[in-house]
Amino acid sequence: MAISKLQIQELLDESREHECDGYGEHGICVHIAAIADLPTRFGNFQVVAFYNNEDDKEHIAITHGDICDAENVLTRLHSECLTGDAIGSLRCDCRDQLQSALEQISQEEAGIVLYLRQEGRGIGLTNKIRAYGLQDHGMDTLEANIALGFRDDEREYGVAAHMLDTLRVKSIRLMTNNPRKIEDLTKHGITVTERVPHVLPPNEHNLFYLQTKANKSGHLIDEFGKEHLLEQDDRPIVEGMSEEQIQVLEGQR
Ligand SMILES: [Zn+2]
Ligand SMILES: [Zn+2]
Numbered sequence: 001m002a003i004s005k006l007q008i009q010e011l012l013d014e015s016r017e018h019e020c021d022g023y024g025e026h027g028i029c030v031h032i033a034a035i036a037d038l039p040t041r042f043g044n045f046q047v048v049a050f051y052n053n054e055d056d057k058e059h060i061a062i063t064h065g066d067i068c069d070a071e072n073v074l075t076r077l078h079s080e081c082l083t084g085d086a087i088g089s090l091r092c093d094c095r096d097q098l099q100s101a102l103e104q105i106s107q108e109e110a111g112i113v114l115y116l117r118q119e120g121r122g123i124g125l126t127n128k129i130r131a132y133g134l135q136d137h138g139m140d141t142l143e144a145n146i147a148l149g150f151r152d153d154e155r156e157y158g159v160a161a162h163m164l165d166t167l168r169v170k171s172i173r174l175m176t177n178n179p180r181k182i183e184d185l186t187k188h189g190i191t192v193t194e195r196v197p198h199v200l201p202p203n204e205h206n207l208f209y210l211q212t213k214a215n216k217s218g219h220l221i222d223e224f225g226k227e228h229l230l231e232q233d234d235r236p237i238v239e240g241m242s243e244e245q246i247q248v249l250e251g252q253r
Pocket of ligand 2: 081231
C-alpha cells in the first residue's frame with residue numbers, strides 16, 4: 001500500500017486551500033507542491049515536494065506505505081549534506097545515516113524520512129566547507145562551529161512538524177539517538193509515541209566510533225585526535241558500541 005491516487009488528489013487540494021498562522025516563532029507554513037513514485041536502490045518510496053512561505057528551500061518527504069491518517073509511523077529527520085549524501089565524504093556520517101534510515105523505513109508498513117534542505121546544520125554549503133577548512137588548519141570542531149554560528153533548531157522542528165501535519169500523520173515513532181528531539185517536536189504539536197534508537201551496521205568507515213573514547217567534553221574522537229563534524233543533529237550509534245559510549249551519545253544534543 002502506498003498513498004493512493006485519490007489521497008494524492010485530496011492532499012494536493014487540501015494544501016491548495018490551506019492557510020495557517022505558521023508554526024513556531026518564525027511562523028513557518030508549508031504546502032505540498034507535487035507527489036510522485038520514487039523507486040530507489042533502498043526500496044520503493046513516494047516523494048512529496050513541499051514549498052514554504054519563508055525561503056526557497058524545497059524540503060521533501062520520502063514516504064513508504066500509506067502514511068495518511070496513520071499512527072506510530074517510523075520517522076527520521078535528515079538534514080541535507082551534499083558532500084556526505086551525494087559524494088560519500090568521510091568527514092561526516094550523513095550518508096550512512098540516510099541509507100540506514102531509508103532501508104529501515106522500506107521494511108515498515110508506514111515510514112517517512114523528512115529530507116530537510118538545511119545544508120551544514122543550516123549554515124549553508126559554503127560555510128560548511130569553510131568550517132572544514134578551519135579544521136584543516138588546526139581548529140577543533142567546537143571552535144569551528146563557534147566560528148560559524150549554530151543552527152536554528154526551532155526553525156527545523158517547525159518545518160518538520162508542519163510537514164508531518166500536512167501529510168495527516170497522526171503519531172510517529174522517532175528514529176533518533178537524541179531524546180531531546182522528542183521534546184522539540186512535541187512542542188510543535190507532534191505526538192511521538194516511541195523513540196527508536198538509530199543504530200548503524202559497522203563498516204570500514206565508521207569503525208573508529210567503536211574504537212574511540214570520549215574526551216572530557218563528551219565528544220568522541222578518533223585515534224588521530226580528530227572528531228567528525230556533527231552535521232545531523234544526533235550522533236550515530238554503530239552496532240557493537242559499549243553501553244558507556246551509547247550513554248555519552250544520548251546525553252548530547
Ligand atoms: Zn500552514
Ligand atoms: Zn555530512
